[in-house]
Amino acid sequence: MAPREVKKYGSMSPPNSKTSAFSASQGTSFGSTVANLSKICVGTGVLALPYSFAQGGVLCSVFGLAVIAVWNSYSISRLLKCEEIIVSMGFQRRGDVGTFSAIAKEAVGNVGLSLVDYTIVIMMVGVCISYQVAAAGFLANDPTLSFGTAANTVLTAVVLLPISCVPDIGFLSKYSVMGLGAIVISFLVIFYHGYTEYGLSGFGDVPVSTLYPDSLTNLSHWYGVSCFCFGISPMTFNVKDSMSEPSTMNSACRVALLVVFLSYCVIGDGTLLLLTPDGAPGITGDILQSLPAASLMASFVRISMTFVCLVSFPLCMVPAAEVVEGKLFMTGKNSEPTPVHLRVMTRSVLVAVSTTVAALIPSFVLIVSLIGCLCVGLVTFIFPPFFHMMLLKHQREYNRDSKERHSLLDVESHNGEFTDEGAGVIQEEEEERMKKIRLDRVMLVLGVISTIFTTGMTLGSVAESMRT
Known part of the structure; x- marks a missing residue:
């Protein structure tokens, strides 16, 4: 194989330095990074956790959640290794291409790039659907605010479309931060x-x-809800690029996953055991359904969570729409904005898709479970080991070509005589590489089986809910 051409995709710092290879800004401390990662995990999906624990069992849910946390840690470490590998082969990223997408492109070409981009788009639109279903459902559970689930869903679309079409949604960020506080208040009330x-x-x-x-x-x-509540893999490089010490990203992820795991155990099992003693009705949906309909405090919680869902919707919809606009209209490069009429058209279609799905499947827990099984399964449990395995093979070929060139230079410097220096090191490197590839194969098979099986089962539940 011929030596790979170095791709010039913007400025790049060397790996394992104080500056991240794809860094945009630095400064976040280790503790702040742990807090940021924890906040990314703890979103509206946590309202489905008690339902998840009721489905998985009081004891088995805890052990299963620990497995998913460790699995996430493995996947994040593989993504970080993928970044190191492509940097070591001379790759330099273009400014408008995300690191995850760049890894996919280097691993399997344009097919991988498109696969990652569209999977993340589908996942983000799915999260938007969950916000819309949740907002309509919260209102529907309150007798003073409900016009019926279908009417509430349409009303949310009337609010969501204008704010999803604005060119700058930065003003919504300060409101979405209220989400964590609203969730804490909700569980205190519960x-x-x-x-x-x-x-x-x-x-x-x-x-x-x-x-x-x-x-x-x-x-x-x-499984689906639990995966959804741990879905931080797509944000790995966004968080890493903001760190003052990017080399500690792996450790920060492990600490954050431990904190989130312990919090989820308290929320899941604690709420389940508290609200479902022998003879009490079980948990069949988001946990806010367990609150009394006529309670003033419950109405306040529902209104607060509805507001959080509505202002969080554009924060996922707009990035997804920008990717679609870039693919369809070739905009977004060199800071070129999408024309207003194309922006409104694209986002109107996406909001219409979200509203249609939300009206057809008005079950928050099923939507969250489906996104977790399919999209989070792909992004977290399938892509990282697959891309890492492919990049290790590319790296072996790249290093072999490099060593052949150095060997020729070495022969010339020793008057035509070959030397065996470094042969043992090469063999050790190859053995270590094969160990990693074997582990990746095992994890890839587990990821594929679990994703296909759980997605199929959840789709069956979705189809059943649409028939009834």
Whole structure:
């Protein structure tokens, strides 16, 4: 194989230095990075966690959640290794191409680039759908605010379309930050309601049948929601590029995943046991459905969460729309803005798609589970090991070509005599590479099987909900 041409994609710093290879700005401390990663995980999807634990079982959900946290850590470490590999082969990224997309392009070409871009677009649109379903559902559960689920969904679209078409959504960021506070308040109200209604009786007697899932369908629902609530892989490089010490990204991710895992165990099992003692109705949807309909405090929580969902919607819709606009109209390069009429047209179509799906599948927990099983499964459990495995093979070929050139120079410098220096090092490197490839193969197979199986099971539940 001929030596690969160095691709000039903008400025690049060397790997493992104080500056990230794809850095845009630096300054975030280790602690702040852990906090940022934790906040990325803890979003509106956490409202489906008690349902997830009810589906997966009180005990099995905890062990399963630990597995998913470790699996996420492995995937993030593989993505960071992929970045190191492409940098070591002389790659330099273009300014308008994300690092994840650049890795995909180097690993499997334009097909990989398109696959990652469109998977992330679908995932972000899916998150938008979950926001819209949640907002309509929160209003529908309140007798003073509901016009019916379908009417509420259309009303949310009337609000969402104008703010999704504005050229700059930066002003919404300060409102979306309120989301974490609204979620905390929501669970405090839920815990208070559960304690006043049932006390702590649910913690004293836990039936054996509730410790584990009672069907494969329930297991797939648990898996999807849990994956959704840990979906930070696409944000790996955005967070890393803001760090003052990018080399500590792996450690920051591990600490953040541990913090989130412990928090989810408290939220999931704590809420489930508090609200579902023997004889109480089970949790069948987002946890706000467990609040009394006529309560003033419950109405305040629902209105707050509805507001958070509405202002968070454009923060996912606009980046997704910009990718689509770039693909369709070749805009976005060199800061070239999308013409107003094309921007309005694209975002109107995407909001219409979101509204249609939200009206057809008005189940927040099923939407979250489907996104988790399919999109998060692809981005977190399939792409990282596959891309890493392919890049290791490319790196081997690249290093072999490099060493052949150096060997020829070495022969010339030794008057035509070959030397065996470095042969042992090369063999050790190859053995280490093969160990990594074998592990990647195992993880890839697990990712493919779990994604296909759980997505199929969840789609079955979605189809059933649409028939009823």
